[in-house]
Amino acid sequence: KVVSPIDDTPAARAGVLANDLITALDGEAIEGLSLNEAVEKMRGPINTPIKLTIVREGADKPFDVELVREEITIQSVRSRAEDDVGYVRITAFNEQTFDGLKSAIDTLKSEIGAENVKGWIIDLRNNPGGLLDQAIAVSDAFLDRGEVVSTRSRHAEETQRYNAHVGDLTDGKPVIILVNGGSASASEIVAGALQDHRRATIVGTQSFGKGSVQTI
Numbered sequence: 001k002v003v004s005p006i007d008d009t010p011a012a013r014a015g016v017l018a019n020d021l022i023t024a025l026d027g028e029a030i031e032g033l034s035l036n037e038a039v040e041k042m043r044g045p046i047n048t049p050i051k052l053t054i055v056r057e058g059a060d061k062p063f064d065v066e067l068v069r070e071e072i073t074i075q076s077v078r079s080r081a082e083d084d085v086g087y088v089r090i091t092a093f094n095e096q097t098f099d100g101l102k103s104a105i106d107t108l109k110s111e112i113g114a115e116n117v118k119g120w121i122i123d124l125r126n127n128p129g130g131l132l133d134q135a136i137a138v139s140d141a142f143l144d145r146g147e148v149v150s151t152r153s154r155h156a157e158e159t160q161r162y163n164a165h166v167g168d169l170t171d172g173k174p175v176i177i178l179v180n181g182g183s184a185s186a187s188e189i190v191a192g193a194l195q196d197h198r199r200a201t202i203v204g205t206q207s208f209g210k211g212s213v214q215t216i
Contacts, residue, residue: 003208004126004182006074007091010067016054018126018182018208023062024053044069076130079104081111082121086170089123090138093130093186098137105141105169119174122190125204129185132213136162139193141169142200148193151213175200184208 002020005012022038024030030038042050052065077100079088086108090097109117129135132149139148143164150161177191177200188207194200 003128003184003210006072006128007078007089007126008075009072010070014065014067016052016065017056018180019057021055022052023055026051027053046070075100077101077104079108081108084112084116084118086112086117086120087123088120090127090187092127093134093138095131095134097130097134098141101138101141102169114171117170117173119176120170121176121178122200123178124183124187124191125178125180126182127184127187128182128208129187129210132186132189135186135189139190140164140167142175142194143197144168146193146197149189177202179204179207181205181208185210185212 002011002016002018002022004018005016022030025038025041030041033041042052044050046069048069049066050069052067053062054065055062074092074094076092076094076097077088077090079086081087086105088101088104088108090101105120132151136148144166146164148162148164150159152159175194177194179187179191179202183191183204184207188209188211191200191202191207195202
């Protein structure tokens, strides 16, 4: 099951959508394979083709999508000015996400003029999540105080709470967060924290629903 296709990848360009079910690879059914085995089959040399058979809710019958493999490098933050509104798209939460967000906010402030910025749109649509510490840092970027997230473990000593620190990078300006069915995990932590603290308005459709954190 596809949580969400990542921006600017062969799957996204081929029209793969969140919640699609991949049932066969190059005509060979993958039922019975583990997730790792199926992923291993999808991987291969750059510039080689692969055919995915997809079952989609609302489609009459399964259909095939052909894509060409390429090296995937994720640029997790992109941004642009929309008149006097700063638009920031976060596609995943990796090691560069908070730094990318901070840099995007600084750039847009100087482009629009800090005092002229009306508000911010943070686009988390189809963001499948990633690193917990980056979700906390991104949430903290918009908050001055309060709990960002807490994790409860079966082992009491591993239960943790993470609180925001003073300093709102956006100076308290209005924030809108865009979510959809492909916004999962770390995306939901950010959206949930900012919604709970009434710091942002959430716009879109119901998110994916992965409220868990896992460690190795």
